[in-house]
Amino acid sequence: MLVTMTTAPLRKDAARNWHRIVEVGRRFVDEGTPIQLNDVARAASVGVATVYRHFPTPEALVETVAIPGFEALLGQAERALAGDDPYAGLRDFLYASVDALLADASLSPVFAAPVNVLPHTAELKRRLADLSGRILDRARAAGAVDPGVTQDHVVPLMCGVVYAASVHPAACAEDRAAAGRRFLTVMLEGLRVRAS
Amino acid sequence: MLVTMTTAPLRKDAARNWHRIVEVGRRFVDEGTPIQLNDVARAASVGVATVYRHFPTPEALVETVAIPGFEALLGQAERALAGDDPYAGLRDFLYASVDALLADASLSPVFAAPVNVLPHTAELKRRLADLSGRILDRARAAGAVDPGVTQDHVVPLMCGVVYAASVHPAACAEDRAAAGRRFLTVMLEGLRVRAS
């Protein structure tokens, strides 16, 4: 048995259609159009079965659409970890994450989903959890963060901040981003180590 | 349950069916069963049309199911406002709210929904927003809360805390409640007035 099937080589037409579909998925996500695979097929000028073959569920498509944003976030995390100031690294990473989650609607569902339902991004999520945990640990070791907060809390807290921003009745996307940053500020203050 | 009737009183059989339906709705919410009005009808031994007549959408049923929990929360808010310590009032009210939102799954969707899509609880939401605003104002006036935080932020922040707890991978409901309280603690610390 072959060791790895991670990269099955796609046929030329399959690759073309895959791209078309992901492109349409990206557009739908950006426009807020609900991802219905039939509609995606029509918009991509592709048969329904082709869409279902590549992406069995809407979630699978959103997951694929989310990958570039996800990788950008990983880059941010690595940069935060490479910097000199532990607390600034944590802070900047969290601000960047909240901005990204609010700017790209495909990220939140992937973040919030349990790992097993979205196997494709599982590895990315694992790496991001690992990196954000190390960012937090470093800030805690530097005495900048309350010891009671652990790495398991970072992703949920971020999701909570983003959700709070989306609940907040705001006219435009800019207002939502502003609300998100404000809520994150509150949370960051809450994470600070207590003087008392 | 006490529900103010703005329109004519229901006929006897209609009232009986209404009760059956709401009861089933409550059970479905507690069990996490998705609210599909056809299923509700079958479980309540009632025709489909009867369900649709009383509750045009699943949200409308959830809304009605949420009312008792909502009123309990209003009671908490009034108690918090009647107490002596402004900050303790805010803190206790928020803890009670988060506990309630995590214990009763019907509350979150009603909280998060824009007002106009759920007209029935609009008045309750208005009253709760008013009370929580006054609780916050009192705490701020006492110098216990950062002046940058306004009453518009309270409900979104609470929703965010609850959402964070539900994202947090937790085995049982107790763990989720514990996570919610921890997240609320972080948030409360973030709300405290800054030393700088």
Add this chain to the structure above:
DNA sequence: GGTGAAACGGATATGTCATCCGCTTCTTCG
């Protein structure tokens, strides 16, 4: 350019949602 495998597409089966309308039950009033 011939061959087998992979991929395609859309007709259609399956499942869900919500309405319509003939029938039943309740209330009112003579």
Add this chain to the structure above:
DNA sequence: CGAAGAAGCGGATGACATATCCGTTTCACC
């Protein structure tokens, strides 16, 4: 009391969304 009609009932059924199947086409390789 009992007739009349208003209010409510139920489930068959049409409208709509989702997902699969299979005959046809395209591609990669020889």
